[in-house]
Amino acid sequence: MAIKAISLYTFQEILRRRTFYFLIFLLFLLVILIPNLPSFNIGVKQQLFLDFSLGFTSLFLAILATALSTNQLPADIERKIIYQILSKPIKRSEVIIGKYLGVLISLFISAVIASLAIFLLNFVHFNRWQPAIFWGVTLGFLEASVLSAFVFLISTLATPTITVLLTITFYFIGHAREQLVELFAWFKFLALLFPSLESFNLSDPLAHGVSIPFSYYGLTFVYGLLFSTFYLLAAILIFNQREL
Amino acid sequence: MLALYLEELTKTYKLGFKRTPIKAVDSLYLSVPEGSTFGLLGPNGAGKTTTIKAILNLIKIDRGRIRIFGEDHYNYQVRGKIGFLPEQPYFNLSLNALQTLNFYGQLFRMNQSEIRKRSFHLLEEVGLEETSHLPLSKYSKGMLQRLGLALALLNNPSLLILDEPTSGLDPVGQVEIRNLLLKLKKEGKTILLSSHLLTEVEKLCDQIAIIHKGKLVLSGLTEELLREREKVKIHFKSPNKKLPASIKKLAAKTSQDGAVFTVETPSSKTNDLVRELIKQRCQIISIKPGGSLEEIFIETVAGYGN
Ligand SMILES: Nc1ncnc2c1ncn2[C@@H]1O[C@H](COP(=O)(O)OP(=O)(O)OP(=O)(O)O)[C@@H](O)[C@H]1O
Ligand SMILES: [Mg+2]
Numbered sequence: 166m167a168i169k170a171i172s173l174y175t176f177q178e179i180l181r182r183r184t185f186y187f188l189i190f191l192l193f194l195l196v197i198l199i200p201n202l203p204s205f206n207i208g209v210k211q212q213l214f215l216d217f218s219l220g221f222t223s224l225f226l227a228i229l230a231t232a233l234s235t236n237q238l239p240a241d242i243e244r245k246i247i248y249q250i251l252s253k254p255i256k257r258s259e260v261i262i263g264k265y266l267g268v269l270i271s272l273f274i275s276a277v278i279a280s281l282a283i284f285l286l287n288f289v290h291f292n293r294w295q296p297a298i299f300w301g302v303t304l305g306f307l308e309a310s311v312l313s314a315f316v317f318l319i320s321t322l323a324t325p326t327i328t329v330l331l332t333i334t335f336y337f338i339g340h341a342r343e344q345l346v347e348l349f350a351w352f353k354f355l356a357l358l359f360p361s362l363e364s365f366n367l368s369d370p371l372a373h374g375v376s377i378p379f380s381y382y383g384l385t386f387v388y389g390l391l392f393s394t395f396y397l398l399a400a401i402l403i404f405n406q407r408e409l
Numbered sequence: 410m411l412a413l414y415l416e417e418l419t420k421t422y423k424l425g426f427k428r429t430p431i432k433a434v435d436s437l438y439l440s441v442p443e444g445s446t447f448g449l450l451g452p453n454g455a456g457k458t459t460t461i462k463a464i465l466n467l468i469k470i471d472r473g474r475i476r477i478f479g480e481d482h483y484n485y486q487v488r489g490k491i492g493f494l495p496e497q498p499y500f501n502l503s504l505n506a507l508q509t510l511n512f513y514g515q516l517f518r519m520n521q522s523e524i525r526k527r528s529f530h531l532l533e534e535v536g537l538e539e540t541s542h543l544p545l546s547k548y549s550k551g552m553l554q555r556l557g558l559a560l561a562l563l564n565n566p567s568l569l570i571l572d573e574p575t576s577g578l579d580p581v582g583q584v585e586i587r588n589l590l591l592k593l594k595k596e597g598k599t600i601l602l603s604s605h606l607l608t609e610v611e612k613l614c615d616q617i618a619i620i621h622k623g624k625l626v627l628s629g630l631t632e633e634l635l636r637e638r639e640k641v642k643i644h645f646k647s648p649n650k651k652l653p654a655s656i657k658k659l660a661a662k663t664s665q666d667g668a669v670f671t672v673e674t675p676s677s678k679t680n681d682l683v684r685e686l687i688k689q690r691c692q693i694i695s696i697k698p699g700g701s702l703e704e705i706f707i708e709t710v711a712g713y714g715n
Contacts, residue, residue: 252493
């Protein structure tokens with residue numbers, strides 16, 4: 166019940182932020198603009214549209230996850246609202262989980278809006294009925310949840326600026342993980358701490374109409390869940406030790 | 410039963426780059442019996458807020474033990490019995506008073522109807538019923554303080570911990586809050602209160618503890634501490650502008666300000682002294698009770714140096 170209260174409170178607070186609507190508006194605009202890009206023929210144009218819009222959605226969800234999560238704990242600590250919250254009969258872990266879920270609700274709603282927009286445009290403009298779009302965006306949402314958990318972990322220790330910088334680094338390392346492992350032998354062990362964020366990126370195969378086995382979605386889901394849990398647990402361990 | 414028991418509570422902060430240790434609370438023992446009103450006093454930086462934060466498990470303590478109604482303070486559920494007003498109550502300013510109480514009520518695991526009933530009652534009690542729909546960004550400092558108090562009472566706590574409850578309140582507000590606390594005291598609630606307003610503490614608290622630099626320097630029943638130090642101050646003028654020797658002999662302490670003499674005496678000797686003053690044809694200007702908590706406080710703290 167405490168977790169539910171905190172997550173709803175977090176979500177309501179996010180709904181009051183202008184950045185949230187601005188980012189959603191921006192994404193909406195991009196998705197709508199892409200079909201009007203000049204291109205050679207209809208086939209390429211449709212592939213381009215899917216590739217771009219799915220890619221944008223993933224990137225947008227990642228940015229949103231970072232923007233919404235970075236200040237969750239630091240702001241309450243800074244404003245000392247955390248005293249009011251933690252003097253109640255709740256555990257510190259409930260605060261972190263509640264806030265995390267509040268961010269996930271916001272990301273989920275954004276993902277639903279984005280996938281509906283892409284799906285409908287794909288249908289209206291190109292007369293294609295491709296429910297796999299929803300799967301593609303779902304993976305983007307999963308990637309964003311992993312990122313958000315990572316941000317919560319870092320924000321228990323670092324200032325918001327450092328958190329954002331580290332998260333950007335994390336994002337790029339996560340996407341270039343396979344190449345880095347090939348390039349540097351020593352990165353192999355470090356790589357265990359980072360998920361391969363490319364596994365969440367299906368915009369290319371989906372754009373080319375490659376059908377993806379259901380087991381892939383299942384495995385990726387478990388994979389993302391494992392990393393999120395791992396980061397969140399670490400965040401809880403650190404937050405439990407923290408002075409306020 | 411003890412509502413609160415602190416054993417050897419010690420907390421060191423590490424300050425700055427060099428990590429210079431500061432003992433904010435130093436081997437503090439405190440016992441707050443159930444049903445008592447306990448005043449935690451001490452100069453700025455004495456360690457009152459730190460002690461309170463330790464009780465609520467907001468900071469990690471170096472050493473010691475804290476028991477709340479017999480339970481360890483690390484047990485988060487025990488905070489369900491506590492109502493807490495922080496030194497400066499902070500809120501999410503985009504919410505209004507009702508939304509705020511609703512959120513925290515859920516953290517207390519209260520149900521919606523319970524929260525609503527309690528919220529309306531408490532907002533009326535602290536005088537915020539008419540502004541309960543105003544966003545808190547429009548609240549004045551005193552109004553936020555009142556809301557803080559309402560929140561501290563939301564769960565109908567057995568132990569109320571108030572860090573300077575009347576700070577930021579106007580004189581009328583201070584009296585209102587004091588009366589509210591007196592009412593709670595009559596209901597049998599245990600109150601631990603930190604305050605700099607010693608007249609208020611004197612009226613409210615039946616026990617006090619004075620801490621200084623994190624150490625306990627004086628504690629006891631307010632009444633007894635005051636009685637032990639009970640004295641009377643008499644201001645008078647002497648006919649020949651000199652202090653009569655017989656008076657000087659009777660008084661514990663004398664001083665002079667122009668033509669006005671002041672003598673201090675334990676209250677048991679007041680009658681003797683007054684009789685002698687009349688005999689000496691002195692003109693008595695005023696007789697005032699001394700030995701206030703304020704004097705005890707200043708003497709105690711000064712005695713330990715700064
Ligand atoms: N977060 C902190 N980091 C470092 N030192 C701290 C911290 N909080 C308090 N202190 C130090 O601990 C000591 C006790 O502070 P505390 O706030 O408990 O005093 P207080 O008795 O509540 O004073 P006041 O009457 O001014 O509210 C002070 O020397 C203070 O500088
Ligand atoms: Mg204080």
